[in-house]
Amino acid sequence: MKISISLAGRFHGFELAKQFLKRGFLGQFISSYPRFFLEKRGIPKENSKSFVITEIFARIWRSMPLFLKNNYNPQFFLAELHDSFAAGVLEKSDAVVAWSSFGLKTIRKAKKLGMKTIIERGSSHILYQTEILNEEYGRFGLRARTAHPKIIEKELREYEEADYIGIPSLFVKRTFLEKGVDEKKLIHVPYGVDLSEFRQIPKKDSVFRVVFAGGMTIRKGVHYLLQAFSELDLPNSELLLIGSLSDEIKPFLKKYAGKFRYIGHVPQLELYEHYSQGSVFVIMSIEEGLAMVQPQAMACGLPVICTENTGGEDIVREGKDGFVIPIRDVEKLKEKLAYLYENPELCRTMGTSAKERVAKGFTWDDYGNKIVEEYRKIISVNSAKKS
Secondary structure, eight states: OOEEEEESSOTTHHHHHHHHHHTTOEEEEEESSOHHHHHHTTOOGGGEEEOHHHHHHHHHHHTSOHHHHHHOOOHHHHHHHHHHHHHHHOOOOSEEEEETTSOHHHHHHHHHTTOEEEEEOOSSOHHHHHHHHHHHHHTTTOOOOOOOHHHHHHHHHHHHHSSEEEEOOHHHHHHHHHTTOOGGGEEEOOOOBOTTTSOOOOOOSOOEEEEEESOBSTTTTHHHHHHHHHHHOOTTEEEEEESOBOGGGHHHHHHTTTSOEEOOOOOGGGHHHHHTTOSEEEEOOSSOSOOTHHHHHHHTTOOEEEETTTTGGGTOOBTTTEEEEOTTOHHHHHHHHHHHHHOHHHHHHHHHHHHHHHHTTOBHHHHHHHHHHHHHHHHHHHHHHHO
């Protein structure tokens, strides 16, 4: 069995490639990163095809002033650029998995070569995503930064034309089913965590520390966390915010000034140090497929409070490893935080349970075992039809 992969950016694609590689199943790895970078991360040059123009353009765009980002969106152009390159260099293997919005031309080429096709979608169904983000940003009179209309149109064609769609969580699965996608088309496998990078070290103080890590955006629900923590006003407590700062969240930071500590972006290899000084990890996202910060924090011994729209329910066992609550529910978040604050021994026990939970079923090797088994089924079905 040989599986080829095409994506621009990183996401969990590098981990997927390494899992195929260690089992001898990796075909081509078509990436927007240079080949020397891929080789440093364990992807052999003989497997890799690189199209760095996409990555260069994307990084230049991210550095542009906000007014340009609000009025011009190169998202569709970049997606088409990478997709065209991937389709041009794709060679025959048993199957190809291409990231959503970057894969229509690629899967069409693959079908001509007699390959099975999988579109990997790391977030909810794009129509659901667009609707809920427009709704959330509208609550604050802001324009949502949603997918380009042509990207939406393209993804819908990808969902239709691909043989299968890879998804990471029950939440994402529900959104696809609600939009009429056949359940048999969905490959549901949750992401994993690298236990060599995320490990618990001793906590140095007795502060009840609530940790958040991720992009500081409306989509991540940071404003609800700020409100809940501020209103609780717990003695000997701290809210630690980690991640890149967006302009849209600045008014909320100003409103709750003095109620949190913000340390900005932290390299992934250093995150475990900050997680380990926490008491509980909280993520109040309005929408995302499966926030990988959740298993990361759990691996460092933190219970997790998350919303139903983070993919956390696939990993977090209610009342054992943490709590899963509705989106926007500030009162429920306050209730759970107060409960853990008032029961520190139980909080530590839940953190230990969370660490054991990910170590025994949600490592990247566990992900690899599950995804390979799903792909074996796909390939065997294809082989049986040909015979």
